[in-house]
Amino acid sequence: MTALLDVEGLTAGYGAAPVLHEVSLTVQPGQIVAVLGANGAGKSTLLRTLSGLLPAQQGRILFDGKDLSGIKVERMVHHGIAHVPEGRGVVTELTVDENLRLGGLWRKPQPPLEPIYELFPRLAERKSHLGHQLSGGERQMLALGRALVAQPRLLLLDEPSLGLAPKITAHIMALLRDLRDRTGLAVLLVEQNVRSALSIADEGVVLSLGRIVTRHDAATLVDDADLRHAYLGF
């Protein structure tokens, strides 16, 4: 089976000093891969490089067998990659409805928003509210919903649990698993909240100081106390 995302020897960063060092990983269709690690391990840098916001200094990114190097950020959605950045990236000056429309503008004809409103009934209630009037959880739902409008094949999700109550985090995680089961969406999930990430992930990759130090089945990472202590600190 060819991997949906195949990253080989990726080195990237800001300025001369790389943050990521020769990172290699794969994501299969329908797979949820959690990228774990401490603050500053390079998790967000990895996602930013994958979606083209940061240029790769070395290495190769293959998506569905195609080389993504040199493809502009704004073309990534056309290939089926959606990136929900850290801090959620809701455009706070636009309404909920406008934010959602933005997610599907590049598609002709434009995809309907009803399925998203069904998925997140809360957003339907706040349709005409501005982004900055939403709570943290609502913003996360909006950012997620906006990414899903375009029906991507791979979702790059950066710290969805950041600043959210555990209940809301659990809700979002359950929703992701459900989506994967129904649509075959693949997710590369960056999280500091190891427990909730591993609760839905198939595989966990641990990043430390920009290098992958270990990768295992999620179940193994959760069950093996030695691994947990060594790499995840709990």
Place this chain on the structure above:
Amino acid sequence: MTVVRDRVATRIASPPMHRRLSPLLVVVIGAAIVVALTYTLPPFRTYQLATVGAYLCVTAGLTVLTGLNGQLSLGHGALMATGAYTLALWQNKFNLLAVGIVVAILVTTAVGAVIGLAAARLRGPYLAGLTLAVAVVVPSIASTFDGTFNSDQGLSVILNPPPDTMTVEQWQAWVCWGGALLTVLALALLTRGRFGRDMRAVRDDETAARLAGISIARTQVTAFVVSAACAGLAGALFAVIAQSVSPGAFPLTLSLFLVMAIVIGGLGRLTGALIGALLLVALPAVAHEIGEAAGSQRLEGNLALTFFGVVLVVVMLAAPGGLASLRIPLKKKGQR
């Protein structure tokens, strides 16, 4: 990176002793060179030399304001007009040049303090917009109070003839460079001390400066006032050189030229101010000659304008960090 910035930022204030001459020595050498030049150059070149000196006063003040303090003023042309008109009115009443120049500086300083008080509360484009408004509006005052300022015709300036031993041009060059060298000396001493350190701190990080107990507003107002005093002196000297003042001599483009001069010369360095002052005289002269050669009156002034604009845009785009990086000279080995 921070290290480099800090080192560069301290270039004026506390340079490594082995690399830097004392300002007093520089001024003495400068004076000797100027005197020598006035006895060797033909009269027209000596006149140009005098103009460079007058420009140096204002570019030196501006480079301190913008380069060290981070405030961009587009209104210094108007401040020069203030100094020039003050001197003209004084001379025509009392004909006492030395006192007149001091009065011109004082009046301009007062006007600068008013603008500076407002400017200290403004940032970036707001400050630029306000000072631009000053530059555009102030010349119109000459028309509003035409009884005093004689509208667009302006005023002539009564001056005593120079001593018998010198030509007019020599005397102008001595007066202008006397003012310019004193300005440079004063600014060099001022920016070496605590005031210079405060200004750089405010420019680089206002919050950090405030936490360090530096009064942002006082530092910025002081910087503006100092640069206004320099502009007032420059204006007075221009009135002396031209022996007349009129609104047309201080258009908006003059203020823009001054900005260009300090940007190209390299912000925050007094040598940069000298380079800028030289360009302000040399470029229009070159454009004038090209215009004459082409036999086109339209070319003359406008060629210089275009050229200044192109240089300004190119320098800003070519310097990767824009204005900020222009403060950073070539890295010396050992710095990292």
Place this chain on the structure above:
Amino acid sequence: MDRFLFLTFDGLSRGAVYAAFALALVLIWRATRIVNFAQGAMAVATAYVAYSVADATGSYWLGFIVALVAGLLLGAGVERVVMRFVDHSSPLNGVVVALGLVLIIQGVLGMIYGNEFRPATAPFSRDAFDIGGVALLSRYDLFVFAAVGAVVVLLTLLFTRTSTGLRMRAAAFAPDVSRLLGVPVGGMLTLGWALAAAVGSLAGMLVLPTELGLHPTAMDIVFISAFTAAVVGGLDSPIGSVLGGLMVGLLLSYISGYLGATVAPMAVLALLVVVLLSRPDGLFARSKARTA
């Protein structure tokens, strides 16, 4: 009283032009955090082109259309060739580059057309006709209101009703996020500059016949008035800029009418200082609710 009414309508007519010009400044400020100090010079440049075309063809309206098209092209060109490459680490950089453009444009115009004032003809009579025995409005004033009104309505429709408008707003507010969502942010910036410059050109075409005429520096004082209008309304608020424009227009009209025309520039400066020092976010600034 008659005089007051006349000055009021005259002020609204002037104000409409400042409103359009301020709106153009606000469009660019919102998208790029640059105050386009070159906008006055750009507008004059397109007006020169327009009057050249009008003189050559004998048709004012052809010239008028040429001015708008030239504005679109000049705006797009300035963004593509120059402004895109400005370093944003200091807000001064954009200002200085725009000032460089002012020098270039004024220099080139002077070389081509000379530095004398040239007449700028108006397409309609500027003589006010009587309404109930009081001279209030000229045909030209009506033309100004119609043109500026059309621009405001069209821009509002563009930004609130079309996909392109939504893209432009998103690109201005959150460039990185917009790119991740497939919005060609660079293209939106170019489009924004083009539209703003065309609006600036329109304002120039409307104001030049009422002021001294064509001159490379003719828009300097208009720029100051419009900048003041934009600051009065809040640089981030398109609606504010329109209201600010009308306010500045009225103020200038009353001052010129009652105190003399030469005092007007100082009144603008005074207003700018007062607003900047007391309400730097504009008179109509609401907390965070920025609307298109």
